Amino acid sequence: MKKRLLYLIRFYLLTVLIFMAAKWAFMICNHAEGTFSVGDMFAVLWHGLSLDLSTALYFLILPFLITMVSIWVRIPKWLMRPYYALIALAFALAFVSDTSMYAFWHFKLDFSWLQYLESPNEVMASVSVGYMIIRVIVLVFSTIVFFFAYDRLAGVPASSRGNWKELILYVVTAPLMVIGIRGGFGDATTNTGQVYYSQNQFLNHSAVNPIFCFFYSMSHQLEDLSQYQFFEPEECEELLQGVYTTESLHQDTLLTTERPDILIILLESAGEQFASVMPHLQELKKEGIYFSQCFANSWRTDRGTLCVLSGYPSFPAISIMKTPEKSGFLPSIAGRLKEKGYQTSYLYGGDANFTNMRSYLFSTGWDRLTDIKDFSFKEQQTGQWGVRDDITFQRIYNQMIQSSPDVPHLWGYSTLSSHEPWEVPVKKLDDEVDNAFCYLDDCIDDLINKLKQTPRWDNMLIVMIADHGIIHGEIDQTKPLQKNHIPMLWVGGAIREPRVIDRLCNQSDLAATLFGQLHLNHDDFIFSRDVLSESYTLPTVVNNYSNAQWIYNATGQQLYDFDLKRPLINECEDAQQMTRLNKAIIQQTTTDLQNR
Numbered sequence: 009m010k011k012r013l014l015y016l017i018r019f020y021l022l023t024v025l026i027f028m029a030a031k032w033a034f035m036i037c038n039h040a041e042g043t044f045s046v047g048d049m050f051a052v053l054w055h056g057l058s059l060d061l062s063t064a065l066y067f068l069i070l071p072f073l074i075t076m077v078s079i080w081v082r083i084p085k086w087l088m089r090p091y092y093a094l095i096a097l098a099f100a101l102a103f104v105s106d107t108s109m110y111a112f113w114h115f116k117l118d119f120s121w122l123q124y125l126e127s128p129n130e131v132m133a134s135v136s137v138g139y140m141i142i143r144v145i146v147l148v149f150s151t152i153v154f155f156f157a158y159d160r161l162a163g164v165p166a167s168s169r170g171n172w173k174e175l176i177l178y179v180v181t182a183p184l185m186v187i188g189i190r191g192g193f194g195d196a197t198t199n200t201g202q203v204y205y206s207q208n209q210f211l212n213h214s215a216v217n218p219i220f221c222f223f224y225s226m227s228h229q230l231e232d233l234s235q236y237q238f239f240e241p242e243e244c245e246e247l248l249q250g251v252y253t254t255e256s257l258h259q260d261t262l263l264t265t266e267r268p269d270i271l272i273i274l275l276e277s278a279g280e281q282f283a284s285v286m287p288h289l290q291e292l293k294k295e296g297i298y299f300s301q302c303f304a305n306s307w308r309t310d311r312g313t314l315c316v317l318s319g320y321p322s323f324p325a326i327s328i329m330k331t332p333e334k335s336g337f338l339p340s341i342a343g344r345l346k347e348k349g350y351q352t353s354y355l356y357g358g359d360a361n362f363t364n365m366r367s368y369l370f371s372t373g374w375d376r377l378t379d380i381k382d383f384s385f386k387e388q389q390t391g392q393w394g395v396r397d398d399i400t401f402q403r404i405y406n407q408m409i410q411s412s413p414d415v416p417h418l419w420g421y422s423t424l425s426s427h428e429p430w431e432v433p434v435k436k437l438d439d440e441v442d443n444a445f446c447y448l449d450d451c452i453d454d455l456i457n458k459l460k461q462t463p464r465w466d467n468m469l470i471v472m473i474a475d476h477g478i479i480h481g482e483i484d485q486t487k488p489l490q491k492n493h494i495p496m497l498w499v500g501g502a503i504r505e506p507r508v509i510d511r512l513c514n515q516s517d518l519a520a521t522l523f524g525q526l527h528l529n530h531d532d533f534i535f536s537r538d539v540l541s542e543s544y545t546l547p548t549v550v551n552n553y554s555n556a557q558w559i560y561n562a563t564g565q566q567l568y569d570f571d572l573k574r575p576l577i578n579e580c581e582d583a584q585q586m587t588r589l590n591k592a593i594i595q596q597t598t599t600d601l602q603n604r
Contacts, residue, residue, distance in 0.1 A: 042210025056215035096154035118225035256524035279477030288453035296499035312475035319519030319536030336371035343373030358394035
């Protein structure tokens with residue numbers, strides 16, 4: 009009996025030690041993402057211990073059951089090795105992925121990362137071959153080390169006949185393990201928030217067990233949106249009075265025509281933080297309609313694209329574009345304009361199968377799609393993510409001037425070069441990120457200048473809007489006002505006169521605002537607001553990521569974490585009311601999503 013118990017203790021403690029060592033490796037490898045001291049490294053171990061202890065119990069279940077069986081049946085020495093190999097590989101994958109990707113996304117490994125692996129070529133485009141080779145080497149080495157650690161240090165349970173006293177011990181221990189996994193007897197079960205202890209988010213993230221975080225997020229996907237139910241429906245509606253309105257009540261006319269040709273350009277990652285390196289875009293703001301207080305709904309291209317094109321909100325932990333049973337039934341700018349006789353086409357220089365973009369576009373009214381497969385092999389090799397921007401800008405220009413002037417057109421276009429690894433064909437600035445946006449700015453300027461020379465210009469409306477902002481330099485998740493601020497600019501011959509619209513709005517408000525100017529009904533775009541309408545009385549913007557949601561209005565801003573069940577940023581006049589509004593918004597939007 010003693011040998012069997014010692015085996016279980018060795019296995020359990022070894023698993024916990026591996027989790028703890030991974031925390032230090034995470035901190036050291038990501039030292040550029042946050043400041044910490046030696047004392048902080050030990051504090052991270054201490055505060056993360058409860059989650060590590062609970063997570064290790066999951067992996068103890070199979071050894072525990074086999075140990076029970078060994079009371080009566082002799083266990084061969086090789087029996088545990090397949091299990092050791094499996095968990096060694098799983099641990100190595102989790103730790104290497106979590107440590108590597110944190111520098112890009114700044115939150116822990118969760119289920120949403122798995123969705124992006126459906127298109128591995130697109131994921132590879134963000135990094136170099138050398139980067140991947142190093143990670144593969146570390147992955148293989150870690151797997152081997154973990155396997156031999158379990159094989160040599162934990163070993164196998166001893167096979168010797170036990171007695172009824174030992175069996176009773178195991179029977180009593182089993183429910184204790186369940187309690188440990190659950191996190192005690194209280195109402196609150198084990199969750200990632202229990203390890204948060206600091207105002208420094210990097211330390212909190214370092215304390216989180218990435219394996220637990222992954223499986224926890226997987227259990228809180230689309231089928232489990234009930235976590236966002238906080239109020240009775242009537243109370244929720246009352247809290248949102250004036251926030252979401254579907255009427256266009258105004259006499260303000262921004263355009264010279266109700267049926268212009270329209271080009272919507274989604275500028276990859278081009279937040280307002282890069283205004284200083286995009287001088288041509290700043291000059292265009294003086295010629296067009298500039299929405300100076302526009303904010304992104306989310307943090308990824310697939311989410312931001314859907315928010316713009318469907319006027320629909322984003323969600324903290326799921327991508328609707330990757331959920332065709334939902335995304336295919338959303339309203340869209342293309343679908344509505346197609347009803348009014350518009351021809352619709354979309355251009356993206358990358359693989360349109362990435363994040364299920366192809367399915368979404370065709371399901372929501374886009375008739376023609378041009379992506380990487382429609383370019384020459386040489387052109388396909390010009391960028392890590394696909395065809396670089398100067399080539400696709402030329403292609404969209406050709407499509408526009410070659411289209412029939414007898415019918416109205418809607419073109420959509422997503423740029424892609426202003427993205428990791430920031431490889432562009434020109435070198436104007438030393439900072440590679442700034443240089444990529446400077447290149448994008450030149451591409452915009454070239455397109456606009458060429459279009460101005462065509463007879464189509466007078467009837468043209470070009471909408472430029474970023475898909476999301478990014479973390480760069482001093483701007484991170486603790487500065488959502490700067491990170492989420494994006495440009496929305498309307499230019500073209502169809503603009504009546506230059507204007508600056510300084511009302512708060514989300515990128516998802518483009519649909520209703522555009523339809524208001526085209527005198528088209530937008531009642532089914534229930535979360536898109538015409539920001540020029542007299543009915544838009546409570547301007548409020550929303551952005552969410554990784555089960556957290558940020559809102560901002562005239563009273564201040566709040567970033568609320570739904571795992572921790574508390575605000576991380578609370579700079580507002582009435583914190584309690586802001587929290588209620590934050591919860592009401594997520595409840596209303598997720599309820600609508602469930603009902604679609």
